Amino acid sequence: MAPAVELRGITKRFPGVVANHDIDITVRRGTVHALVGENGAGKSTLMKILYGMQKPDEGTIGIDGEQVSFHSPADAIARNIGMVHQHFMLADNLTVLENIVLGGEKLHGIGGRARAEIVKISDRYGLGVRPDVLVEDLGVADRQRVEILKVLYRGARTLILDEPTAVLVPQEVDALFDNLRELKAEGLTVIFISHKLGEVLSVADDITVIRRGTTVASVVPGETTPKQLAELMVGSELPSPQTRESTVTDVRMLEVEGLRLVTADAEGVRRTVLDEVSLTIHKGEVLGIAGVEGNGQAELVEAIMGMRHPDSGTVTLDGTDISHAATRTRREDGIGYIPEDRHRHGLLLEAPLWENRILGHVTERPNAKGRLLDLKAARADTERIVTEYDVRTPGIEVTAASLSGGNQQKLIVGREMSHHPKLLIAAHPTRGVDVGAQAQIWDQIRTARREGLAVLLISADLDELIGLSDCLRVMYRGRLVADADPATITPEELGSAMTGAASGHLTASGEAAHQEPRPSQEGESE
């Protein structure tokens, strides 16, 4: 049987960089084929080539044994290839049915026939999609299933899933993998992009490793370990977020008491996004907050930064009540901030690096003398940050937009650390950052912690959370519902608490010790 997809000698050059070279991949029909590699290794470019969004400079694409040339995704779809993007492309204010038929009206119309087809596909692969629900009412996992169904509806026999698990909790990942096995059983082919090795090993039939734009190995899951796979990916010894010795003191640096925040969305529906949140971080302590995104972590950070004004509760930094202080005052008082979305909150993309170094610290030395800017000192200090934090750039006059994500992040970390914060708020500090920069950022957080920094760490990467934190809290629907000791907890146990299934103090056995009545259940019955 001819392979479903056969890529031979694919090379794609962008001005100045070679994104892919000499890629060889053979995907057997009716299998789940995983494509692994660290961020920036060239996985996405390769998939864009296969999906017709980019044309390769060299090499051939074979589909079912036939050589093809794609000029647009429409060509790929005509060849029964479908792609589920990492960022969902659904219209929130339309129903599932409407989203699925959108752009594919000619296939089965937009009425009863389309509905029947959707239900048929959904049942066949066990997707459990309800056609008449508004997409905005769906959770992330459901939306993903809609995306998959959308692709199947258009007749895809080969599905490309770009980092499908990035947004899911472990339990949802398992459900997704069950769906993938169903698809496989029906003879469909799945190409699965990921950098989470455990997942890849559990679901894939074949694995291709990409490093620096080229295929370095093809392995079979049964014959390899996560460690071997990781080393193939990185090409060297692995960094680990493991924190060695405890540096926690009993000096309270940040105290948050009874923080409560109610927001109203566009339709006027009021939602409690922060519900009696209390926490304390000591000098030299890293407090990690686990939680599925959208459970109030972003609001908590913004409340501590003074970007949102909670309805009640207090924030105390180093003994001073800053509940009503302006963001700038809080920053001057010693809060460093690595924002979740660095493009929106951490950088001026079209400004040069030295202006980005001033951002957020315009009132502080060396950036300003009195009310005037000290451009010379700011420039000199930017040079220092670039050197000390290994920001890969040809100079400090280039715009922030021209740096890679990892280097942008290193600049932000360097900037925040340069003002010797008392408290560092690190929201997803290594998201979208390559492995090298990741290790460096972890090192910097650890070093600063040893020197007495208090850190509030928010992350979706459970390994990072467990590895860096001294103490873990789980956030669910605006509440801190559980806590855990990172020394004994496993990602699976943490994941289950993140779905609201466990609360109180989580112990190593995986059983939640119910020290308090289960607030999550109360929440649901409300």
Next chain:
Amino acid sequence: MKKLDKNKLILGVAAPVLAIVAALAITSVIILATGKDPIHAYTVMADFGSKSDSQVWIVNKAIPYYLSALAVAIGFRMNLFNIGVDGQYRIAAFFAAVVGGALTLPGFLQIPLIIIVAMLVGSVWAGIAGLLKTTRGVSEVITTIMLNSIAAAVIGYFLQEGRLAQKDGNLFHTPNIPSSSHFFTIPTTPKPLDGFLVVAVIVGALYWFVLNRTRFGFDLRTVGQSESAAEASGVSVKRMVVTSMLLSGAAAGLIGMPTLLGVSYNYGTDFPIGIGFTGIAIALLGRNHPVGMAAGALLWGFLERTGTQLEFEDYQQEIVGVMQGVIVLCVVIAYELVRRYGLRLQQRQVGEELAAQARKTDKAEVSA
């Protein structure tokens, strides 16, 4: 690094050159379409524009244009579209004229007083839009446009006999300001230059300094580039909106002063209108840069001066308006194209340099 700087310079020059070439080409086509000779038109304009009395006229005309562009640019730099400069300068000039006409203080007191009144009234008028934006979320575009009409109505109400104006022939105007309050002129031949040129230069320099060398200016530019990043960095965006509207209005208050203190000496029904809109065009043309806007203001003056001469040569009188529109369009498009190209170019160069560095270290590792 040097290569990047050189590119920056080339790109900086490329945009205006590209725009002017494109504008000339389009205008030529339009003139040709009317069955006339474009080259001859340009020669007429160049000849007439370089006469010394034309030059003085152009500079004097450019002064209020420049001040207007500055007022608009203050808003532009933080993504505020202050379309109300027109209303702001008119109502400011009107009340300044009323105050100036009612008092007879020595000039060194009264001139600053008149200017300050104008700046205050301009600020208040613009500040209303700022407050409405921050407290009620109303777009400044809408409020400033409406405030233009309200300003015109207010002036119309007071500019009547028995209220704040007197009748003079067919015109109504405020009482003349005393001659001690006339602004100085710079003696040149054949006609003197308006002394307000000095003020314009100072305000331009101040604009540059505050934006580029002060903390306040940095905050303002930050808001203009990314409101979310500004908020996270500790800038109070709301306060910034109000402050910059006040500043924009204060600058707008200056626009009518060269006319009031140096030409008309009163605010009458014939007081020039529309300079606020010209300012928008010039701010776009000069890319909010103090020198660029000065060039833009002079270009505008030149076109208006020489356009009158085209009529005598049997060209359509509207051709100058067409030219002005075409230039602004070309400039906006050219700058955007060059900006995008520059950004891509830089990203590519950064990629190349880093790749080169990486190759070097790779080799070093191999040889080690």
